[in-house]
Amino acid sequence: PWMMIDYGLLGIVTMWLARPMIARGIPLPGRAVVYMLGIYIVEYVSGIIFTQVFGLRIWDYSSIPYNLHGQIMLLSAPFWYALGLGIELLYRWVDTCALVLVRGVTREQIEAMEG
Numbered sequence: 696p697w698m699m700i701d702y703g704l705l706g707i708v709t710m711w712l713a714r715p716m717i718a719r720g721i722p723l724p725g726r727a728v729v730y731m732l733g734i735y736i737v738e739y740v741s742g743i744i745f746t747q748v749f750g751l752r753i754w755d756y757s758s759i760p761y762n763l764h765g766q767i768m769l770l771s772a773p774f775w776y777a778l779g780l781g782i783e784l785l786y787r788w789v790d791t792c793a794l795v796l797v798r799g800v801t802r803e804q805i806e807a808m809e810g
Contacts, residue, residue, distance in 0.1 A: 709782045730779025742766035
């Protein structure tokens with residue numbers, strides 16, 4: 696249950712970061728690196744808050760090589776990268792479905808807008 700805050704932040708921050716990067720023409724693999732770094736930042740900050748403010752040690756990576764203060768670990772990088780890719784693709788799908796259902800926009804019109 697503690698991670699619900701992180702998951703909520705992830706959803707909000709991802710699209711907040713995505714739109715300017717898409718507008719600048721940054722390719723999806725590059726955006727996924729930014730999302731991965733954002734996930735690491737949220738994980739690190741929330742881990743520190745849980746530990747130091749609330750006295751809760753939700754996770755502890757201190758025994759795993761290449762960790763930072765036991766809060767984040769390099770081993771997670773491929774998973775966070777893939778999650779970043781997946782989140783943006785999921786957002787695109789959800790946005791497309793919402794436009795089709797709410798406004799009656801066709802797939803062809805959406806592709807022309809992205810275009």
